[in-house]
Amino acid sequence: MAGSVLEIKNLHVSIEDKEILKGVDLTIKGGEFHAVMGPNGTGKSTLASAIMGHPSYEITEGSITLDGEDVLEMEVDERARAGLFLAMQYPSEISGVTTSEFLRSAMNARREEGDEISLMQFIKEMDAALDFLEIDKNMAQRYLNEGFSGGEKKRNEILQLLLLKPEIAILDEIDSGLDIDALKIVSKGINKMRDDKFGTLIITHYQRLLNYITPDFVHVMMKGRVVKSGGPELAKRLEAEGYEWIKEELGIKDETVGQEA
Amino acid sequence: MTVVTKLPYDKDYISQFSKENNEPEWMTALRLKAFDQAETLDMPKPDKTNISKWNFSQFKHTAEGKSISSLSDLPEELQGFFDDKELPENLYIQHNQTAAYVSLNKELADKGVILTDIFTALREHSDLVEKYYMKDAVQVDEHRLTALHAALLNGGVFVYIPKNVQVETPLQTIFWQEDAEAALFNHVLVVADIGSELTYVENYLSNNENEKTVANIVTEVIALDNAKISFGGVDHLAAGTTTYVNRRAAVYRDATVDWALGLMNDGHTISENITHLVGDGSSTQMKAVTVGRGKQNANITSKTVHFGKDSVGHILQHGVMTEEAVSIFNGIGKIEHGATRSDAVQESRVLMLSEKARGDANPILLIDEDDVTAGHAASVGRVDEIQLYYLMSRGLTQRESERLVIHGFLEPVVAELPIESVKKQLTSVIERKVN
Numbered sequence: 135m136a137g138s139v140l141e142i143k144n145l146h147v148s149i150e151d152k153e154i155l156k157g158v159d160l161t162i163k164g165g166e167f168h169a170v171m172g173p174n175g176t177g178k179s180t181l182a183s184a185i186m187g188h189p190s191y192e193i194t195e196g197s198i199t200l201d202g203e204d205v206l207e208m209e210v211d212e213r214a215r216a217g218l219f220l221a222m223q224y225p226s227e228i229s230g231v232t233t234s235e236f237l238r239s240a241m242n243a244r245r246e247e248g249d250e251i252s253l254m255q256f257i258k259e260m261d262a263a264l265d266f267l268e269i270d271k272n273m274a275q276r277y278l279n280e281g282f283s284g285g286e287k288k289r290n291e292i293l294q295l296l297l298l299k300p301e302i303a304i305l306d307e308i309d310s311g312l313d314i315d316a317l318k319i320v321s322k323g324i325n326k327m328r329d330d331k332f333g334t335l336i337i338t339h340y341q342r343l344l345n346y347i348t349p350d351f352v353h354v355m356m357k358g359r360v361v362k363s364g365g366p367e368l369a370k371r372l373e374a375e376g377y378e379w380i381k382e383e384l385g386i387k388d389e390t391v392g393q394e395a
Numbered sequence: 396m397t398v399v400t401k402l403p404y405d406k407d408y409i410s411q412f413s414k415e416n417n418e419p420e421w422m423t424a425l426r427l428k429a430f431d432q433a434e435t436l437d438m439p440k441p442d443k444t445n446i447s448k449w450n451f452s453q454f455k456h457t458a459e460g461k462s463i464s465s466l467s468d469l470p471e472e473l474q475g476f477f478d479d480k481e482l483p484e485n486l487y488i489q490h491n492q493t494a495a496y497v498s499l500n501k502e503l504a505d506k507g508v509i510l511t512d513i514f515t516a517l518r519e520h521s522d523l524v525e526k527y528y529m530k531d532a533v534q535v536d537e538h539r540l541t542a543l544h545a546a547l548l549n550g551g552v553f554v555y556i557p558k559n560v561q562v563e564t565p566l567q568t569i570f571w572q573e574d575a576e577a578a579l580f581n582h583v584l585v586v587a588d589i590g591s592e593l594t595y596v597e598n599y600l601s602n603n604e605n606e607k608t609v610a611n612i613v614t615e616v617i618a619l620d621n622a623k624i625s626f627g628g629v630d631h632l633a634a635g636t637t638t639y640v641n642r643r644a645a646v647y648r649d650a651t652v653d654w655a656l657g658l659m660n661d662g663h664t665i666s667e668n669i670t671h672l673v674g675d676g677s678s679t680q681m682k683a684v685t686v687g688r689g690k691q692n693a694n695i696t697s698k699t700v701h702f703g704k705d706s707v708g709h710i711l712q713h714g715v716m717t718e719e720a721v722s723i724f725n726g727i728g729k730i731e732h733g734a735t736r737s738d739a740v741q742e743s744r745v746l747m748l749s750e751k752a753r754g755d756a757n758p759i760l761l762i763d764e765d766d767v768t769a770g771h772a773a774s775v776g777r778v779d780e781i782q783l784y785y786l787m788s789r790g791l792t793q794r795e796s797e798r799l800v801i802h803g804f805l806e807p808v809v810a811e812l813p814i815e816s817v818k819k820q821l822t823s824v825i826e827r828k829v830n
Contacts, residue, residue, distance in 0.1 A: 186788050187784075187788075188784060189780055189781075189784055209787070209793070210784055210787040210788055211787040211788075211790055211791055211792050211793065211796075213788075214787065214788055214789055214790035215790045219788075219789075220788055222785065222788070225785060226779070226781055226782045226784075226785035226786075227782075228782055228785070228786070228799065228800065228803055229803050229804070229806075229807075230802060230803025230804055230805070230806030230807060231799050231800075231802065231803040231806070235799075236786070236789075236799065239791055239795065239799065240789035240790055240791060243789065243790035243791050243792070243795065244790050277803070294789060298789065298790070
């Protein structure tokens, strides 16, 4: 039996009364790697935030379900415990809370009371993940994301992905600001998750991440909608030719959405 | 404005109470004079906090306690404060107003160290107590509450460390008010003689959520030349207790008093922590954390007063306000004329968790000397919604996320507390308060 199914239907999302998403349809199943591409300002990150329940975004129409359960009815933490994960573009810094303290709390949040992970088991799993992602072990004792470089923050997001093992993960520009070595390590982490139960939605506007992670499906967003979908070959063509041909094909002049005129 | 609230006690009662405790004459006289002064003195006027409706008169003056012989006689929340299964060697426990347990290492006792309840101290060390009691630090006639304290004193402890004696193991005291209506007019007098060293840790605990009573606490800490005192305290009096707690140190030449305080009362509280840097080269580090909850209203002052040259006073206080709690944080650095090359630095941070919680930080520097260094930093802010979103996106409930943010906010102070046991106690009290 395959993993979970995240189904997004006709999703309309506004921020401060400005409509950013104008009817997104997307289905992600366990075992599938989806890439959402598109130039800046086309609504990609809004999609990620809306799925997770960011407080600034308002859903005005449409639905999101996870295995038939209404995600929009759930609080942010309930979505996480139901199996969703969002690797954030700008992770928050939490002063005074060590990364390991936070990780352990997060791992326990998914477990039943009385079935908390033992300290030994936690350290074992965390150390293995730190090694795999080539992260200095000191990071575990540093305050969460505080003073982290851009690359360290991204690795920390992937560290959480590996330890929390969600059903469906949305990775919002996980490649931005990474040098090539860091990009390879982050990709290695994401690829490690690949099995027939794990589904992911990778948001990027650079094709280069997809040199290391092969998506099963590629979607292009413009003007707050998915305007084109295809297989890995679509990403290749975008890399070679850019987005102009899609705009021409669909008669789009300005691909952005919700920007000030 | 003078609050005219008739107390249910008079001079005859006080004389009788003093006599029953076989107090020396000077103490009886001091009590009676203080009672007269209380009649005419005004209430204190904490900045920006209106205390006119607080309960200062409804209480019962005496309550018998029981004697305590082992750890199991203590409530669970206090048991957790000890590392071992047995009570520590240097310990005083006061249950209601009874000296319930006293223990002091024999070697220390032989060297002349004193750890005893205030009544025994008044009988057995009358001259020594008289020399310091409400003289160098707190004055009887500062306002109505200090005078009432002196008149109605009903508990406390006396600690004396002789010249050049170094006490390695902390001296610990516990003031456990189990009687829900009994007032605590508690006096802690700690004297470190020339060149001595001491770590002192105290705890206040009560459970009167609804029954009303009063705590009027004066703590005087005297560090004579070259003495070094590490003072730790965790206050956790329940919502029914209105507390006035005045902790004050007088620090002489090249002496040090460092404070580590957890101000965790649940009732209305005025907390003053003031250090007088009297001698040249004297210093203090004042670190305090507080968590307000319920409908609590608190006024917290940390102050250093520099008289001595080259004196150093640093204040660091962090407060978290939850539910409908309101707190005013005053940080005051006062450098008197002549205190050249003094250094007064303070930092106050307040975090508000809910819409109805309020906090205010007042940094004040009063400087009467040219050649000094001074600085202040203060901030008041609400909890960052995006931080909570980030934590919750990993499956932590809102409550658990807030708990982490609170711990994180207090951590810079807690981590710096010099006394391990206070750190541990505070962490467990914070845990109980934010869960």
